[in-house]
Amino acid sequence: MSAGTRVLVLNAGSSSVKYQLIDMLDGSRPAAGLAERIGEPDGRLVHTPDGKERRERRQVFPDHAAALRAVAEELDADGLGLDSPELVAVGHRVVHGGRRFTEPTLITDEVLAEVRRLVPLAPLHNPANISGIEVARGLRPDLPQVAVFDTAFHATVPEYAARYAIDRAVADEHLVRRYGFHGTSHRYVSQATARLLGRDPAELNVIVLHLGNGASASAVAGGVCVETSMGLTPLEGLVMGTRSGDIDAGVVFHLHRVGGLTVDEIDALLNRRSGLLGLCGDNDMREVLRRSQEGDAAAALAFDAYVHRLRKYLGAYCAVLGRVDAVVFTAGVGENAAPVREAACTGLDALGIAVDPELNAVRSGEPRIISAAHSRVAVAVVPTDEELEIAQQAFTLVQTAVR
Structure with missing residues (x-):
């Protein structure tokens, strides 16, 4: 060596x-x-x-x-x-x-x-x-x-998508805009999906669903991120293990004025005691699925809310991209929870998205296609490797600097 x-x-x-x-x-x-x-x-x-x-x-x-x-x-x-x-x-x-x-x-x-x-x-x-x-x-x-x-991959999101519709001067003074997170994972997975499909990343439009305890979605057009679900902080977007995801900002004012909660208490509520945990008392999707399958109403509601938000983002990102070549699931829940993948894609045949139940049920640590034969859009599971992505970027930068 x-x-x-x-x-x-x-x-x-x-x-x-x-x-x-x-x-x-x-x-x-x-x-x-x-x-x-x-x-x-x-x-x-x-x-x-x-x-x-x-x-x-x-x-x-x-x-x-x-x-x-x-x-x-x-x-x-x-x-x-x-x-x-x-x-x-x-x-x-x-x-x-x-x-x-x-x-x-x-x-x-x-x-x-x-x-x-x-x-x-x-x-x-x-x-x-x-x-x-x-x-x-x-x-x-x-x-x-x-x-x-983490934010770097999302720096290409267009200004009209990165801006919140608030006073520009206030936003600029306090650096308020959409930054996005999990970017290292989204970059790695979108490129690994292109390799899996034998396609050039520059010609591929991909929706990446990074589903762990923290969860985020991205729309990647030709290798470039054009939209992502997390915003100024990792709180926005999908329902997560302990984070609420999308919420009416007015809820914060209501909880403060009517509920008497302090800003710190609301922060803790939305970041640490919401999401799956807030809805059913468990933030582990394995437990949520087990309880739901046993007839637990709170767990079933948490699962349905989680999947509903996923489907909303899938539909929205189909509209953002115009043409979708692949939908890819990654991270702990995305790689291992077949019921989440199946429920998220069920009923989306009109968008060209369909999962093969047998392929979806296979457990594997390898990148794989799980879409049905008639699906126009490839549905895939691609394990993320953020450490390898960080190592590759660091190594390339150092080698370039030496030259």
Whole structure:
């Protein structure tokens, strides 16, 4: 193996750090893991070297710096330390890039300061991303650090679709517009769908449904995102595990004026106690399906509301694109919940969308077509790989910079 082909991908969350070491020569993953419960008394690090049994260690991680030092120790124990000459970059997932960051970006002090300036737009995510960057830079100050932004893929959404119909001066002053999220996943999946169909991405129109605990839809025309369901924050759009998705803004005023809830209480309600959880008390689609199949009325309502919103967006994005070549499901629910896929596509024959029940029922970790023979639109399941996408973007940027 030639030197300089590995990228360490870090995804620092509010209380966790996910990581993968990816070799860009062959796509292998020499190591992966998760440090979680940062700042809590029962911290845990699960580390999995390639081809070996996973290792687990329990210790207190008072902050992200402690967690990343522990990650570095585990990598070093496998001969994969951060000082390895085979490591050419660290790729960081950064949730919000605002309007400035629309491409993978080499991290400098100036870039870090700008990401910090965007914290009000992503107060739960950007601070954690910043912590991961700062610690990684401290551990290997000589190594290129690359930020890959969740919002970047959606920067191509036309201005008329990105603008909210509010006073322009107020919107501009407070950076209010549609940014969209899960962009790394939407980019990867739309391109992987083109490969699955043997088509050039530039000639393909795709609707991507990223359905996890957080969920979003995108309309991708010729490889370019032209519409997406999430907005200023990840709250807008589809019904999610704990988020409401689309809601009349007047509900906020009503809950404040009539219900007496504070802004913070309403924020917590809509982001953490709504969606499937708010409707039936479970945010896990597996439990919602189980309960619904057993006749639980609340779970059945939650499932129906979830699917209804999906179908609304499918129809809307068919109109946005004009011609749809593929509808693709991805992420935890999208890849594994066959009843969700079937219900979302049932009755859409007039739009050329139909699922084959037998193909849809097959469980597989591979990209696959599940559409019926008569369906004009290909319906597919494509597992997402955000870590690989981040690694590819970081590696390409570093290689280009070297040239």
